[in-house]
Amino acid sequence: MTTWLNMSLQDGASPIMEQLVFFHDHVLMIMLMITTTVLYMMITLIRNKQTSRFMLEGQMIETTWTIAPAIILVFIAMPSLRLLYLMDEVHNPSLTLKAVGHQWYWSYEYSDFTKLEFDSYMIPQEEQQESTFRLLDTDNRIVLPMNSPIRMIITAADVLHSWTIPSLGVKTDATPGRLNQTSFSISRPGILYGQCSEICGANHSFMPITIESVPAKYFINWVSKMSE
Ligand SMILES: [Cu+2]
Numbered sequence: 001m002t003t004w005l006n007m008s009l010q011d012g013a014s015p016i017m018e019q020l021v022f023f024h025d026h027v028l029m030i031m032l033m034i035t036t037t038v039l040y041m042m043i044t045l046i047r048n049k050q051t052s053r054f055m056l057e058g059q060m061i062e063t064t065w066t067i068a069p070a071i072i073l074v075f076i077a078m079p080s081l082r083l084l085y086l087m088d089e090v091h092n093p094s095l096t097l098k099a100v101g102h103q104w105y106w107s108y109e110y111s112d113f114t115k116l117e118f119d120s121y122m123i124p125q126e127e128q129q130e131s132t133f134r135l136l137d138t139d140n141r142i143v144l145p146m147n148s149p150i151r152m153i154i155t156a157a158d159v160l161h162s163w164t165i166p167s168l169g170v171k172t173d174a175t176p177g178r179l180n181q182t183s184f185s186i187s188r189p190g191i192l193y194g195q196c197s198e199i200c201g202a203n204h205s206f207m208p209i210t211i212e213s214v215p216a217k218y219f220i221n222w223v224s225k226m227s228e
Contacts, residue, residue, distance in 0.1 A: 001133070001167070001193045010167045013192055013213070014184045016087055017169035023079050030072060087169070090183045093151035097142065101154075101161030101174035101196065104203035108142055111153075116226055122206045136193045141210040145219035146186045154180045162198035165209060171197055186213040 002010050012018035098109040102119075110116040120138040128134060144150055154163045156174035164171040165184075172182045186192070194209035214222070 001136070001191075012169065013167040013186055013188055013190065014169060015187060016083075016184060017167060018187075019083055019086070020169045023083055026079065027076055030076060034072070087182075090151055090181065091149050093183060094148045095145065096151045096153060097144070098153040098155070099163050099174065099209075101156035101158075101163065101200070101207075103158050103201050104196075104207045106138075106161075106163070106196075106207060106209060108140075110223070113223055113227055116223065118226075120210070122208050133193065135206065136195070136208045136210070138208055138210045141191070141212045143212045143214060143219055143222045144186060145216040146189050146213045148216065149183060149185045152182045152184070154182065159200050160198045161196045161200045161207070163194070163209060164197040165192050165194035165211065167192050170194075173198060186211070189213050189215065 009021050009024060010017075012021050096111050098111055100107045100109070105119055105121045107119045108117060118140045120140045120142070122135065123132060123137045123139055125134060128137070152163070152170070152172065154172045154174045155178060156176045158176060160176075161174040162171060163174055168184045168186065170182055170184050172180045174180070190213055192211040192213060194211075196204055196207045196209075198204075200207075
């Protein structure tokens with residue numbers, strides 16, 4: 001999760017998020033190149049007298065500075081589209097989890113198992129323990145196996161919500177009457193945090209999402225314990 005003084009993106013916990021971080025850095029490098037050039041040109045404009053009796057036109061430079069931005073845009077668009085379609089793909093998921101947004105909590109259904117569903121409320125500040133994070137921890141965490149493709153089905157029961165885990169690169173709108181689908185696989189064990197990302201009412205800030213990513217063996221233990 002994000003900790004103090006972390007100004008950039010969170011560390012990726014899924015292959016897609018790692019690629020998104022690389023893409024972000026790639027675009028940042030291009031922007032650095034452009035801002036440096038523009039800054040240099042602005043300083044040159046201020047410091048020099050831009051008049052010449054003999055130079056009436058510059059076909060070459062005008063052609064160059066028209067085509068160059070188009071080529072730069074292609075270098076941004078290609079990896080961007082690659083990622084966009086990669087994120088859309090659902091590769092033979094081994095588990096499906098349905099998240100339903102409510103005012104103001106999430107409820108989850110593991111539809112591969114019978115009767116494995118629960119509500120997930122934020123732990124209020126008064127009941128919070130030292131080991132947990134304020135406004136981020138829930139009473140019932142989602143438990144998911146690491147290194148397995150997971151399909152998320154997301155919907156809402158009342159108003160618009162948005163199911164978001166920044167370290168997985170996942171943000172999907174929860175819309176009443178509609179099932180949205182996304183997928184991810186978690187590449188390391190740990191606890192992943194997220195918050196509702198659609199202004200959904202008075203307690204919008206108090207419906208966090210918590211995932212416990214565990215090895216498959218522990219996940220199976222958890223499932224058998226939950227369905228007892
Ligand atoms: Cu919400």
